[in-house]
Amino acid sequence: MAGVNAPDAVIVIGAGIIGLSVAMHLQSAGVKTVLLDAQTAGRGATYGNAGHIATEQVFPIADTSILRQLPRMLLDPMGPLRLEWRYLPRMTPWLLRLVANMRPARVNHIHHALLALNQKSLDAWQQFARRWQLSQWLQVQGSLLTAEKPQSVLALQQHGARLNRLGITNEWLDAQSLTEREPALAPSQLGALFYPHTGHVTNLDAVVRHLRTTFIQLGGVLRENCAVEHAQVHADQTVMLHTACGPMSAKQVVLCAGAHSRKLTRALTGVEVPLDTERGYHFMLPSETSRLSIPVTSVDRRFIMTPMDTGLRLAGTVEFAGLHAPANMQRARQLLQLAQPMLNLPLDNTNASTWMGLRPSIADSLPVIDRQGPVLLAFGHQHLGLTQAALTAQLIEALYFNFDPGVDMHPYRLRRF
Secondary structure, three states: OOOEEEEEEEEEEOOOHHHHHHHHHHHHOOOOEEEEOOOOOOOOHHHHOOOEEOOOOOOOOOOHHHHHHHHHHHHOOOOOEEEOHHHHHHHHHHHHHHHHOOOHHHHHHHHHHHHHHHHHHHHHHHHHHHHOOOHHHEEOOOEEEEEOOHHHHHHHHHHHHHHHHOOOOOEEEEHHHHHHHOOOEOOOOOEEEEEOOOEEEOOHHHHHHHHHHHHHHOOOEEEOOOOEEEEEEOOOOOEEEEEOOEEEEEEEEEEOOHHHHHHHHHHHHOOOOOEEEEEEEEEEEOOOOOOOOOOEEEOOOOEEEEEEOOEEEEEEEEEEOOOOOOOOOHHHHHHHHHHHHHEOOOOOOOOOEEEEEEEEEEOOOOOEEEEEOOEEEEEOEHHHHHHHHHHHHHHHHHHHHOOOOOOOOHHHOHHHO
């Protein structure tokens, strides 16, 4: 395929849900937009994530309590965390930055920065869904965070009270109320926090296909199987990309490459971002289309069950092994063993499928959403990429056109590193 000289266009690198959303905003605003992806649109982390619009998650991905639990979790083959020991030397700098961000002042800063994004994320998603005819796949009926240990009940009740003080509405459901809301749950579930202002996407693949088609109908150009191998900014501020499709140049680029953004950020801006990869897994049960009505997360088992049009998705776990290690699908299959005790009746795993994807996690748990000359950046959303996608697209559009984004962008700037 021939190269592209697009001096009047913006090239968006990465066609996951964030890149697609950004490309839709720019193209519909009259900006000629070229969207590139190393695979096919939406086939990375977007394809297999939990589908949860998790606006209630407003704290860093790790805190000091995790440090105390770390030895036990790492020794538990069914545990939510796995570290490939051969990868440890490479990720040690990231881990040290992660621990440094556990200081109380940093935790408070990160918390407020996540809160600022998540408070606007559901409304942004609802606007986005209405504008682009996605509402049939967006359910806003709430979600549950359950407990099955007495000590977890108390901890969740305290957590819920804290969130209510912050304006994140939730309600404690005792065992009876929980059973009335989700009859499929077993008596082992002693109670739950119900978050009414959360949602979930019932068919991620359908959303991606619809956005992809609409983007092209709007005049956008999509180049799939077109990995960006190298990038540079010339003295005249033209951006030059060397891709699997040939050379491309543009007046501006938007980097939305998720877990693959670190190398390109360094090439385009000179900044080394402390970004590493959390590998997540899912186990999909296509025969389970009506077991649950809303997403259910277990605080004790540390995974989520999300009802989708295509079945029940069991998702979670964190694995640190880098970008290139082969998937360990036993971790996906273990999710079935975690889920079964939470439910009254056996799950039907006929034609079940497994998946592994790469979450882009920055050591301070915050994304990069910024502009550096001709380079705009939108990556590093860790577990909240789907949640914050529609809002991130709004913010990038504001940065592109230089108007007030309505959010203090300081915490998400690239030069914070």
